[in-house]
Amino acid sequence: MIVFRSxxxxxxxxxxxxxxxxxxxxxxxxxxxxxxxxxxxxxxxRDRVWWPWDHPSYYxxxxxxxxxxxxxxxxxxxxEVFKQEFGYRQCTxxxxxxGYQKVAIFANILGVTHMSRQHFFGRGWLxxxxxxxxxxxxxxxxxxxxxxxxxxxxGEVAQVMKRSWWAGLIRLCLFRALWANITxxxxxxxxxxxxx
Amino acid sequence: MADALSMxxxxxxxxxxxxxxxxxxxxxxxxAWEEAIARRKGASVRAFDQQCRKVxxxxxxxxxxxxxxxxxxxxxxxxxxxxxxxADRWQRETQHLSSPLQRMMHSSYQAILGMAAEHKRxxxxxxxxxxxxxxxxxxxxxxxxxxxxxxxxxxxxKTDKMIEAWMRWGKEQGILEK
Numbered sequence: 001m002i003v004f005r006s007x008x009x010x011x012x013x014x015x016x017x018x019x020x021x022x023x024x025x026x027x028x029x030x031x032x033x034x035x036x037x038x039x040x041x042x043x044x045x046r047d048r049v050w051w052p053w054d055h056p057s058y059y060x061x062x063x064x065x066x067x068x069x070x071x072x073x074x075x076x077x078x079x080e081v082f083k084q085e086f087g088y089r090q091c092t093x094x095x096x097x098x099g100y101q102k103v104a105i106f107a108n109i110l111g112v113t114h115m116s117r118q119h120f121f122g123r124g125w126l127x128x129x130x131x132x133x134x135x136x137x138x139x140x141x142x143x144x145x146x147x148x149x150x151x152x153x154x155g156e157v158a159q160v161m162k163r164s165w166w167a168g169l170i171r172l173c174l175f176r177a178l179w180a181n182i183t184x185x186x187x188x189x190x191x192x193x194x195x196x
Numbered sequence: 197m198a199d200a201l202s203m204x205x206x207x208x209x210x211x212x213x214x215x216x217x218x219x220x221x222x223x224x225x226x227x228a229w230e231e232a233i234a235r236r237k238g239a240s241v242r243a244f245d246q247q248c249r250k251v252x253x254x255x256x257x258x259x260x261x262x263x264x265x266x267x268x269x270x271x272x273x274x275x276x277x278x279x280x281x282x283a284d285r286w287q288r289e290t291q292h293l294s295s296p297l298q299r300m301m302h303s304s305y306q307a308i309l310g311m312a313a314e315h316k317r318x319x320x321x322x323x324x325x326x327x328x329x330x331x332x333x334x335x336x337x338x339x340x341x342x343x344x345x346x347x348x349x350x351x352x353x354k355t356d357k358m359i360e361a362w363m364r365w366g367k368e369q370g371i372l373e374k
Contacts, residue, residue: 014292037294039294
C-alpha cells in the first residue's frame with residue numbers, strides 16, 4: 001500500500017520518532033509503503049519484508065540461519081548475510097570513503113533494530129523507517145536512540161560494513177537505487193504531492 | 197317516601213362513580229386505587245401489601261434484565277472500539293520500527309492479544325477486516341491465534357499477496373463475508 005503523505009504530515013511522525021532529526025538536514029525520498037522495510041532497503045530491494053525469523057511472513061535468503069518467532073536477532077546474523085550475499089565486509093569508520101559503499105546495523109540490548117545504507121556518492125545515509133517513507137539524513141546519529149529494550153528507538157550503531165562500488169554495481173544495487181530515484185521523480189511529477 | 201327510598205337506594209346512598217372521561221391511574225399508581233377499593237371493602241391491608249411487593253419484584257426483574265441486555269450490547273460495541281483504539285495507537289507508535297520484535301512488545305499489541313483470549317473469533321474477524329481496510333500488518337497475530345498458514349512460501353515477505361491469502365482464508369472459514 002502506497003500513501004502519498006504531505007511532508008508536513010510525515011515530519012510530525014518523524015520528529016516524534018527521531019528527536020535527533022529535528023533541526024537537521026533530511027528529506028523524504030519515497031512515499032509511505034508497507035511492502036518493504038529498512039533491511040530490504042539496505043539490500044537495495046523494495047518488494048519484500050526481510051527478517052531472519054522462521055515464519056512465512058518474512059523473507060530471508062535461503063541457506064542462512066532463521067530464528068524462532070519472538071526471539072531477538074543478533075548482529076552476526078545480518079553480518080553473515082550481508083557479507084556472503086552482498087559482498088560487504090566489516091569496518092570501523094562511518095565516514096564516506098571514495099569507491100566504497102557502507103551499511104550500518106543498529107541494535108539495542110535485544111538485538112538488531114534497523115539498517116541504514118550510505119548514499120552511493122556519500123550524500124548521507126538512506127533509511128527506511130518501518131513502513132514510513134524513505135529518508136536521506138546526514139549522520140547515523142540522526143536516527144539513533146536509547147539502547148534499552150523498552151524504548152521504541154533504534155538503539156545505537158553496532159556494526160558498520162563496506163563494499164566496493166564494483167561489488168554494488170555487479171549486484172545491481174546501483175541500478176535498483178537509480179530505479180527508485182526515477183520512480184520518485186515520476187511520482188512527484190504526476191501526483192499532486194506536497195513535499196515542501 | 198321511605199318505600200320509595202328502599203326501592204331506589206341510589207337516591208339516598210349514591211355510589212361514587214368515576215367519569216369515563218378521566219384516565220385511569222397508571223400501573224404504578226394503580227395501587228392507590230386498589231388500596232382505596234380494599235379499604236372500602238374492609239379487606240386487610242396485608243393482602244394489598246403483598247400484591248404491591250409482587251408488582252415491585254416483577255418491575256425490578258424487568259429493569260435488571262434490560263440492564264443486562266444493554267450491558268451486553270455495550271460490550272460488543274466496545275470490543276470493536278477498543279480494538280480500533282489499540283490498533284490506531286499501535287500503528288502510530290510503532291510505524292517507524294522495522295524490528296517485528298519491537299512491534300510485538302508494544303503494549304497495544306499485547307492488549308489486542310489479551311482481547312483475543314476472551315473473544316477469539318471476533319478479534320480474528322477484526323484483525324482480518326483491519327488488514328483489508330488499512331493494510332496493517334496483523335500476519336503474526338493471525339497465524340498465532342488461528343494456528344493456520346494460508347501463505348504460499350514463494351510469497352514470503354510480499355505484504356499484498358500475504359494479505360490476499362489471509363482474506364481468502366477468512367472467506368473460506370466463514371469469518372468474512374464472501
